[in-house]
Amino acid sequence: MAQTNELAHRMAAKTIQLVDGSGTPVAGKEITLRQTNHKFLFGCGIFDAIQAADPDAPADRRPWLDRQMDLFLDVFNFATLPFYWALFEPEKGKPRTKELLAAARWLKERNVAVKGHPLCWHTLTAPWLLNLSNEEILKEQFARIERDVTAFKGLIDMWDVINEVVIMPIFDKYDNGITRISQELGRVGIIKEMFAKTRESNPNATLLLNDFNTSINYEILIDGCLNAGIKIDAIGIQSHQHQGYWGREKLEEVLERFSSFGLPIHFTENTLTSGHLMPPEIEDLNDYRIPEWPSTPEFEERQAREIDEMYTILFKHPLVEAITAWNFTDAGAWLGAPAGLVRKDNSPKPAYELLKKRIKGDWSTHAACRTDDAGILNFEGYLGEYELACEGRKASFTLDRDEGTVRLVLS
CATH class of the missing domain: 3.20.20.80 (Glycosidases)
Structure with missing residues (x-):
């Protein structure tokens, strides 16, 4: 938690409404979020x-x-x-x-x-x-x-x-x-x-x-x-x-x-x-x-x-x-x-493994959550690009500091 406070400027909270191709809210579904960049x-x-x-x-x-x-x-x-x-x-x-x-x-x-x-x-x-x-x-x-x-x-x-x-x-x-x-x-x-x-x-x-x-x-x-x-x-x-x-x-x-x-x-x-x-x-x-x-x-x-x-x-x-x-x-x-x-032989040094742990682990966001009856979910993560997945369908979005709800269509 202390690290999160120190790194609050690297993060943002976002509200997402998830809908299907016909515009119907994807309600009560398990969602995974994976930071891709x-x-x-x-x-x-x-x-x-x-x-x-x-x-x-x-x-x-x-x-x-x-x-x-x-x-x-x-x-x-x-x-x-x-x-x-x-x-x-x-x-x-x-x-x-x-x-x-x-x-x-x-x-x-x-x-x-x-x-x-x-x-x-x-x-x-x-x-x-x-x-x-x-x-x-x-x-x-x-x-x-x-x-x-x-x-x-x-x-x-x-x-x-x-x-x-x-x-x-x-x-x-x-x-x-x-x-x-x-x-x-x-x-x-x-x-x-x-x-x-x-x-x-x-x-x-x-x-x-x-x-x-x-x-x-x-x-x-x-x-x-x-x-x-x-x-x-x-x-x-x-x-x-x-x-x-x-x-x-x-x-x-x-x-x-x-x-x-x-x-x-x-x-x-x-x-x-x-x-x-x-x-x-x-x-x-x-x-x-x-x-x-x-x-x-x-x-x-x-x-x-x-x-x-x-x-x-x-x-x-x-x-x-x-x-x-x-x-x-x-x-x-x-x-x-x-x-x-x-x-020289491309074998990773401890510094490489350390940075991989920090960049891809400690300083990345991977989360699971559930949409509500209106297809809404809220999450906080590190700023960057994300992939959202639900029952084999996916959507991509960018987490930034812009306010308001993002509407994503699962395809």
Whole structure:
């Protein structure tokens, strides 16, 4: 009961009148209600969906891909697909639109919401931009947004519009076209341009500003954007914790600070390893490269405990709308870290089983009840999509906070 009170904002009560095809109330009947999807977005970066959706994927890899996707679909309802410009369009005019469209469609057909990541970023941006003037770079960036956001409309209606802007104009590891134009436009200026172009290309899309920097610098940037009239639909917070779990105190402190804007919050890239921790003296996570980073039983249990606490804190917070585990599998994980929820052989880790229990069990609604003489039933459940069944007949509905009685027809 205590948990229900803490999670009341994730739930709603609903009155349903059940009728048959002729409009007659289905009176005095046993009903089962089963939640089939959450409103809350429980996600993963699932880049292997590109190959899974490819009918020409290597036959010897197909069983592994199918197993991975089955495990993913059994728990998660949200996927992030990669649109890194350097990989999506390594040669100007030859984007991988076909492959990404197939992957987005494959996921959408399985009731998975999809986000594209990212439209503008200085890292992994198109190398051929360096041959252009700043004016030409900006023109190409606009064209890229218009082309891709328009092409994926209806399949991908959520985007990390621009990534890691706090560091973008002062990034000095290597020259790149996006840092060049961010220096000219300024942080707020480049965000304003990218959001405006994305909004123009898909007015109904959910647009995120995303960053790993959770210092006051990110708060100042967000405040500057809002004061400049930029409509940010959600604040994206990266939480790559290769050097150790943030812990409850830091997590709640970050939530408190970024909640001050009153905007939805998405934890867009969450990483907790099931191996040894990266040394604390490493300043740029990308600088830590080792031949092998094993997952161990002891650290897998630690990963599960930390994920349990973190997800529980985030799910309880009223402004958090999405959590994305950055790596679903250890195979090909960023930096070679054992940060996946399943091992390289697709065997689930304790963290996977824990999240399945939470998402599909503790935080889902499955109920049985009986209609009254007017075919009415009342129930309370977690927000999302439901299937109602009665004597072999079914009806589907969405549980939201709208008031009033819902009339369902059994078919």
